[in-house]
Amino acid sequence: MNNSKKQVARFYSQIRITTLLLVLFFLISVLLNYFLSQGMTATSIDKEYEKGENRSKTFKKLDSKEWINCYSGNNLDIYYKNILCNDTVNAVNKEEIVFLFKNKSENKIEVSWEVELNYGGRCINCNSENNELKFKLNIEPRDFKIGNCNDDGLSGLAFFYKFVDQNLPNLKMDDFNLKNINILIK
Numbered sequence: 001m002n003n004s005k006k007q008v009a010r011f012y013s014q015i016r017i018t019t020l021l022l023v024l025f026f027l028i029s030v031l032l033n034y035f036l037s038q039g040m041t042a043t044s045i046d047k048e049y050e051k052g053e054n055r056s057k058t059f060k061k062l063d064s065k066e067w068i069n070c071y072s073g074n075n076l077d078i079y080y081k082n083i084l085c086n087d088t089v090n091a092v093n094k095e096e097i098v099f100l101f102k103n104k105s106e107n108k109i110e111v112s113w114e115v116e117l118n119y120g121g122r123c124i125n126c127n128s129e130n131n132e133l134k135f136k137l138n139i140e141p142r143d144f145k146i147g148n149c150n151d152d153g154l155s156g157l158a159f160f161y162k163f164v165d166q167n168l169p170n171l172k173m174d175d176f177n178l179k180n181i182n183i184l185i186k
Contacts, residue, residue: 062097062173062175066081067079067080067100071178075104075107075183076102076104076105076111076139076181076183077101079099079100082097082161083095083096083098083149084164094160094164095163096149096159097173097176098146098148099157100144100145100146101137101144102139103139103140103143103144106141106142107186108138108140108185109183109186110137110139110186111136111137111181111183112136112180112181113135113156113178113179113180113181114135114178114180115135115156115178115179116179117133117159117176118173118174118175120172133153135155137155137156145157159176161173
């Protein structure tokens with residue numbers, strides 16, 4: 001009789017431990033889902049490498065003349081806005097989306113990222129293995145890099161938005177996605 005009481009007690013003890021483990025697993029998965037839905041970034045243990053947003057973020061408000069924040073991390077802020085670019089040599093007036101990358105840290109950083117551009121309801125480089133719209137730049141401590149009209153998309157700091165002149169094609173950027181933003185602290 002005493003032996004069967006011990007077996008029952010051991011059985012209930014195992015059930016309690018299993019129940020506690022299941023509850024703990026459930027709570028961890030709920031917290032993980034919450035943090036991922038909030039766009040939290042993952043940072044490695046040695047804190048020398050910050051990995052940013054790997055999911056795609058779509059930005060549709062493209063006609064702003066004021067800086068709009070599109071990424072904020074521990075070491076980096078990224079902003080964008082629309083500017084007018086008058087090309088007097090080619091007699092073309094256009095608007096471009098320019099980016100400002102601001103290093104908030106006391107260290108030099110190397111930033112890499114990808115851009116997906118959508119024109120006329122069609123993404124011109126989604127799911128492409130082409131490195132044409134993958135970029136990298138170095139930013140000194142507490143410094144910034146900013147795009148301008150002469151960039152032509154080569155540095156990833158400015159992209160064509162639309163033509164201003166009525167006699168030019170009605171091509172216009174619908175939106176853009178920034179993805180795989182990675183910051184290496186040097």
